[in-house]
Amino acid sequence: MPLFDTHAHLDNPQLSTNARAVVQRANDAGVSWMTAIGTDLPTSQKCVALAGEFDGVYAAVGVHPTVVHTDEVADCWGDIRDLANKPKVVAIGETGLDLYWDKTTIDIQRQWFRKHIDLSFETGKPLVIHMRECEAEIVSMLESSAITGSIIGIMHSFTGTLESARRCLELGMYISFAGMVTFKKSTALRAVAAEIPADRILVETDAPYLSPHPLRSKRPNEPAYMVHTAACLADVRNISPEDLAAITTENAKRIFKIA
Numbered sequence: 001m002p003l004f005d006t007h008a009h010l011d012n013p014q015l016s017t018n019a020r021a022v023v024q025r026a027n028d029a030g031v032s033w034m035t036a037i038g039t040d041l042p043t044s045q046k047c048v049a050l051a052g053e054f055d056g057v058y059a060a061v062g063v064h065p066t067v068v069h070t071d072e073v074a075d076c077w078g079d080i081r082d083l084a085n086k087p088k089v090v091a092i093g094e095t096g097l098d099l100y101w102d103k104t105t106i107d108i109q110r111q112w113f114r115k116h117i118d119l120s121f122e123t124g125k126p127l128v129i130h131m132r133e134c135e136a137e138i139v140s141m142l143e144s145s146a147i148t149g150s151i152i153g154i155m156h157s158f159t160g161t162l163e164s165a166r167r168c169l170e171l172g173m174y175i176s177f178a179g180m181v182t183f184k185k186s187t188a189l190r191a192v193a194a195e196i197p198a199d200r201i202l203v204e205t206d207a208p209y210l211s212p213h214p215l216r217s218k219r220p221n222e223p224a225y226m227v228h229t230a231a232c233l234a235d236v237r238n239i240s241p242e243d244l245a246a247i248t249t250e251n252a253k254r255i256f257k258i259a
């Protein structure tokens with residue numbers, strides 16, 4: 001049963017310069033589908049182009065919370081909206097909040113996150129949410145937005161607590177795990193991964209960042225390496241790698257509305 005990498009920055013030059021080989025190695029390893037995720041207008045455009053080029057590649061378009069305050073993204077929202085309506089664009093993101101790098105931009109981050117939430121409501125396409133040092137803020141923004149529309153989305157590269165995972169699950173969110181869950185010190189995160197309902201768990205690389213154990217020293221990370229993260233999740237959930245692949249792929253196709 002083939003795997004679906006729900007979050008890969010395939011536009012990143014470390015991967016895009018050899019996109020064909022990267023996709024081929026993924027396919028050879030059993031990773032048949034992947035969502036290429038944008039972080040601003042040019043990267044979103046590149047992800048859409050990659051989705052056009054490769055059968056198993058889909059795209060997500062959006063503006064990452066760590067760049068929302070920059071001049072470069074000031075006028076891009078109209079173009080992001082246009083891209084969001086393209087057929088192989090299956091999600092809105094990468095969006096969310098990040099209080100790790102720069103706490104002074106929180107207000108503008110909130111405005112942009114809200115724009116992505118509204119675009120998700122309009123298009124019916126799920127959000128892909130980045131959350132760093134801001135669990136309470138994200139969850140409360142999602143909970144208040146859920147009053148005006150139906151929240152659908154993915155908590156990407158989840159590293160939070162079981163408590164915040166449960167609140168996200170209650171909103172209807174899916175929880176996606178990246179390479180971090182395989183690290184030796186990530187005992188608490190593996191315990192969270194064991195508790196996620198079978199119909200809400202996803203797996204991803206977040207390539208080119210943070211290769212999974214035992215390939216941690218390999219850079220860049222790439223979708224082919226996701227088999228290690230999937231094996232780790234199967235292990236903590238006490239199921240076979242085949243069953244883990246079957247449930248996560250079914251979940252990914254359901255949330256991305258891929259037939």
Ligand code: NI
Pocket residue numbers: 007009037094206
């Ligand atoms: Ni990412």
